[in-house]
Amino acid sequence: MADGRFFSTTKKGEVAEYKNDLHSLDRKSQKNAVKRVIAAMTVGKDVSSLFPGTHNVVNCMQTEDMELKKLVYLYLINYAKTQPDLAIMAVNTFVKDTQDPNPLIRALAVRTMGCIRVDKITEYLCDPLQRCLKDEDPYVRKTAAVCVAKLYDISAEMVEDRGFLDVLRDMVGDANPMVVANAVAALAEIQASSSGPVFVIDGAVLTKLLRALNECSEWGQVFILDALAAYTPADSRDAEGIVERVAARLQHANGAVVLSAIKLILHAAKYIEDAGARAAIHKKLAPPLVTLLGAEPEIQYVALRNIDLIVQSVPGILSHEVKVFFCKYNDPIYVKTEKLEIMIKLADEKNIDQVLLELREYASEVDVDFVRKAVRAVGRCAISLEPAAERCVNVLLDLIQGRVSYVVQEAVVVLRDVFRRYPGRYERVIAPLCECLEALDEPEAKAAMVWIIGEYADRIDNADELLEQFLEGFPEESPGVQLALVTATVKLFLRKPSEKPQALIQLVLSYATQETDSPDLRDRAYIYWRLLSADPDAARDVVLAPRPVIEAAADGVDPALRAELLGELGSLASVLHRPAAAFTSAARLAVRRASQLGAGGVGVSRSTSTAADEAGGTAAGGSAGGSAAATPHVPTPPAPVPDLLGDLLDLGGADADAAAPAPTQAPTTHAAAGAPDVLDLLGGLSVSNGAVFGADAGRAAPGAASHLPVLLAAEAGKGLVIRGGVEREAGGQLAYQLHLENAGAGVPLDGFMIQLNKNGWGLVPQSQTIPVPRLAPGASASARVPLVQNPASATPALTPALQVAIKVSQLGVLYLADAVPLAALLREDGRTSPEAFVGEWQALPDAAEQARTLPLVIHAVPAAQASLEAARLFVMAHKSVPGAEVLYVTGAAGLPSGQRAQLLLELRFVPGQRGVATVFKAQETSLAPAAFDAVAAALS
C-alpha cells in the first residue's frame, strides 16, 4: 500500500504561486496565501520555506487584523519547533499581545505561547502568565489556567517556583464556572504526572465544585465530576448530599457527563450506610444507562463496556432491562458483541426464555462471526444458569439440526463444555451430534467432538467406528485434534477393551510415537503407552478418573481488576477492561515481562505458577492476550499439581489449540495451560526410565523449540515471538526451523508467510506459507519451511547474512536478520582423497589462508574425529608432531550454483589443553569466519 498517498495533496506548483502572494502588500492576498499555507501544512506538506525571513512573519503578527493574526499564530505553533529563531523573533510581539486591550488577543497570545515548546519562549511566558491568571476577563483567566498545565509539562519546577499551583487552587473558587472547570482540569492533569498531592479535595473545595457544577459547560462538568470521584465523603450524610446534588446530571444529553456522574454516584454510594438508600440510588442509575443506548454507536459502545462492569459489580441493577440489550440488526458488530455479553450476564430464570428466543434468532443472521458468538452465548447461558440448562441444550440441538456447518461446529464446541459442566446429564444429545460428523472441518470442533466420543465411548454403540473415521486422516490433522484423538482412543480402549479398540490404539500409539514430529503428541502417546503396558488398572484410574466439573464461567473480568476499573468508570481503562497502567505506557510492558520471568521458581513449582498465570490471562478476556496474562492484579492460586496431571491426561488435547474456549475461570480445569508443564514433569521421568522409552525418547525432538535462538522478540514483533534457524535435516534437506509464539499480539494470528531476501547461499523457501495453525493469544507452534538453493536468488558475496520477512495477516510484515550457519550447508559427500587435499592445499595461494586459535579443548583424537564428522567435517589425516597433534580436515559447502566449495582445515592442538590452532584454506576466503564457527560448534 502506498502510504505516501495519505499525505498527497492536489496540485503541484501551488507552492510557487503563493510564495509571491505572501510577499504581497495587499492584505487580502496575503491572507489568502497564509490560508493556503495552513491548508498545505495540514496535509503534511513542508511549507516552512515559505516564510523565508522571520521578519515577514513578525510583520504579519503585528497586524490588527484578527483573522491574519490567528493564521500566523497557527503557523508558528507548527513550525516553532523546527525553526526556533522564528519563535524567538516573535517573543516580543507575543508579550506585547498579552497586554492588548482586547481580551481575545490577550488569551490568544498566552495560549499560543504555551503551545510553543521552545525554552526561550517559556522563559518569557512566566510574567505574562502571572498577569493573565489574575486578568479581569474570565476568558483570559480560563485560558491561563490551562496554560499552567502546559507549562508544568515543559517545566514543573518553573510552575512550582512561581507559585502557579497555589494560584490554580485559588481559582477553584473563582466566580466564573468556566474558570473553575479549567482550573480543575489543569490540576487533574498536573496531578496525573506528579507524585505528590497537588489537588486535595476537602469539604470546602467540594462545596465550591458542586456550586460550579450546575453552571459550567458540559465538558467542565465532566472534569468536575471526575475530580469529585477522588473525594472521600466524611460520613454517610455527606455522601448522600453529593448523590443528591449530582443526580440531576444523570439526565444530561452528553453521554460523558452521564457516565462520570454514574461513576461519582457509585463511588459516593459506597459510603452510605443504609442499604435501602443504597439500593434506591442504584435503581436510579438504570434509566440513564438505558438512555445511553439510544445514542450514536460509538457512545453506545463505551456505555456497554461500562455497563458490563457495572452489572458484574452491582448485580440486579438492570435485571428488568434485558430487552434493551437485544441486538438491532443494523447495530455495528462491536455493539452487538457487547450486547450479547450483557445479555448473558443479565440472563436469569425469569427472562431466559426471552433471551434464548433472541439468541436462536441471531443464529440465522448473515454475519458468520456474530452467529458463532450467539451460539456460544447459548452454551454459556447453559453453563452459568443451571435451571435453564435444559432449555439451552434444546436450543443447541435445534441449531444442530439446521445443519449449517459453522453453526454445528460452534454448537459442538459449546456442548463439550456443557458436558464438562454437567457430566452425564445430556447424553440424549450425543446421537444427533454423531449424525453431523461430516459437517466438522474446523480443528476446534473436531477436537471437541472427539473428546465427546471418547468421554462417552461406552454410551455410543459405534464409538469405535466413529473414531476410526477420524483416525483415517490422523497424519493430516492439526496437533489439537491429534492429541484429542490419542486420548479418546485410550478412553475407548479402557471403556471397551475389545478387539477393535485394541487395534485402533496400537495404530494410533505407534503412529504418534514413531511418525510424528510433534513432541507434545509423542510424549503424550508415550505416557499412555507406558501406563497401559505397566498397569492397565492404574491407567483406568488415571484416565477415567472423575473430572473436576468446570465452574459457571465467571465471564470476563477478575473481581480485583473489576473493582479497580469501576473506580475508573467512563475512562479508557473501563472500555478496554485493562488497568490504565497496561496501555498508557508501552515501557511498562517490558518491565512486567522481566518481573514475570524472575518470578518463576524451579522445577514443578515454577511451571505451575506460569500455568496459573496463563490461565488467568485467558480468563481475563482473551482479547487482552499475553499482556493480560501478565496483569499483576490477577491473583491466581497455584494449581495443585495432581489435578493438573489428571486433567492433561484427559482433556489437554481437546483444548490445546483452542483459541479461547468458553472462558473458564478456574485454573484447575483449564487444560490448555496445563499441557506443557506436565510434559516438563514427565521429561524427567523419561530419562530415568530410558529403557522403556527406548533411544528415541532421549533424542532431542526436532520440533522442540527451546534450542532455537530468538530472532524477533515480542516488542519488535508486535507481540509475536519468532525463534528459528536454518538447519540441515537428515538426508541433506535444508529447512528453516521456526517456532512462533503469539505472546502479546492480543488477537489470534494466522496467514503466516515467509520470504527471504537475496542471500549469499541463494536460499529460497520452497513454499512461502509457514505451515502453522491459527495462533490464539498465548499459543505457539513450530514449523519447518523447506529451503532450496537457487542461483538466481544469490548475491555475489558469499556471506552468511540472511534477511527474512515474515508476514502475518494481522500484523503485516515483520523483518528480521538471521545468519546461515555454515554447518547447515556442509554436504554429506564432502570428503576428498588425501592426495586431492594435499594438491589443493599447495595450489592455493597464501592469501587464501587464514588462521585463528580457537578456545577449545580436545581430549582425544577419536572423539574429536567423531564430533567433526557428525558435523560433516571429515578428517583426512592425523599426524603426531613433537608436542602436538595435527588433524587435516575437509568439508564441502554447497554453493547456489550447485558446485561445491571445498574447505581445507588444519587443526593443531595439545590433547587436554585449551587452544586449537586452526588454519583455513579455500578459494572462498570469505567463508573463513563461518568455518571457524563450525569447527568450534562441532567440538564444544
Next chain:
Amino acid sequence: MADTLFGYSIPFPTYDLYVAITAVALYIPSIILTTPEAFGRRVQASRAAGSDLPPAVGIDGVQYLHVKVGDLLWVATTRVNLSPSLVSELLLRITVICRDYFGQVTEECVRRNLPLVYELLDEVMDYGFPQNSSTERLKQFIAIQPQAARSLPPGVTGVAGGEAFDRPAEVIKSVLDTSRTGPVKDEIFVDIVERLTATFDATGRQKSSSITGAVQIKSYLSGNPPIQLGLNEDLIIRGREGGPASHASSDAVVLETCSLHQAVDPRRLDTDRVLELVPPNGHFAAMNYRSTRSFRPPFRVYPLMEDDAVAPDKLTLYVRLRAEFPPSKTATGVELRLPLPRSVQRVHVETDGARPATLGLPSKTHFAQGAEWVERDRVLVWNLKHLRGSQEHTLRARLTVDAGSVEAVKRDYGPITVQFVLPGKPSASGLDVRYMKILKQEKNYNPARWFRVVAVANSYQIRPHWL
C-alpha cells in the same frame, strides 16, 4: 473511494486530534509520533473483512478513538487514560459545529475550510481540554470566513437518516450567514424524529417495541430570541415531576426517559410541559427521549411459505406488505430484506403493481418498486420508492432448494427487516409540538418556521418462526 487523504491535527500532549476524512481517513503526524498509517491499515482491514472497527483501537501503545459520520472518520489519539465517551461526544460535536459553519460536512467542505477547521478546533479545545462547543458562542471568536462547497452532494443524509427526502429548503448554509449581510432569511426548523424498534411474530403480532426520539432544532434566527415549544399537555415523563396525575387517561403520551439540552429550562418542562430555550444557532437536539409504549405499527408484513404441489424441491414464498398508516401519508425508501438459508439454490422473484388495499380509486401514481435476489448476501431485497398509506403489496418468490431441505428452509428463513422513512403527524409516540412561540419584541418579525414529524425504522423486524 477517494484515496487522497488529508489531515488536520492539533498536537496536544494529552491527545492528538485527527480529523479523518473520506473513505479511509486522514491524518498528520504530530508531536507524539503516532502512526496514522497503522490506523488506516486497520480501518481498511476491517472494511475488507466487512466488519466495523470498534471505536477504541490500541495500536503500538496509542489509543485511536474515532467516530464515523457519513463517510468521514474523525479520529483522536491518546496515550493517557481519558474518558472515551468525552472524546466521542467531542468528536461528534465537532462534526456538528463544522456542519453549522460550512453547511454540510463532506470531504470537499472540510478541505476547502481547513484553516477555519483549525481555528474552530483551536477555540473548541485548548491543550486537549474541551472548552467551548456551542456554535453560537463560538461565533464571537471566529474570524475566518467559511468557503461554500462547490457542489451539493447527491443525497444528503444525516445521523437520523431522516433527511434523505425532500423538505422545505434543505438548508446548506452557515450559521454565520445570520450575522452577515445578504438576502438570508431568518428561519427555524423543528423536527420530531423518532426511530422505531419493533419485533413481530409470524402472525403480525407486535412482540416488542420501543421508540427513540428527539426534538431536533436547526435555528437560523438572528439575535437569538428565546422560543417556546408547547408539548402535549398530558405528557407523562417518568422520573420527572409534573404532568397529569398518574391516573391520567390511558392514551396519555408516556416517555420512559428523557434528557435535555443545556439551553432548555427543565423547570418549565416540569410545570407546563413547555420546552423553553434560547436556541443557539445551528443544529442540536433540544430533547432526547425514549418511549416503550406500544405504537400502532406503520407496516405489517405477512410471510407465507407454501409447498409446491408438484415439485418436491420447490417452494413458493409470499410476502404481503401492508401500509397501516392513513392514505394522507406516504412512506419513502421502503426496503424489505429477507435472508434465505444456504440450501436455497435459485430464486425467481416477482412483484405486483399498485393496488389499494381497500376499495377505491386506483392509485394515480404508478410507483416504482423492484425486487431482486442478492445471491452474494443470500438475501431477497424488495424496494418501494414510495408507499402510500393503506396500500398493500405482495411479493412472490419461487425458490428452488436442495433436495430434502424443504423443511429446513421453511424453518430457517428470515428474519425479515424493513427500512422506511415515514413523514407526517402524528408521531409514533404521540409526542407533538402544539405551538411554537418566538419571543421577540419586534412587530414585523415573522421568521419562517418549519415543523415536521418523521418516523424512521431503527430495527423493524419480523420473525417468521415466532408464534
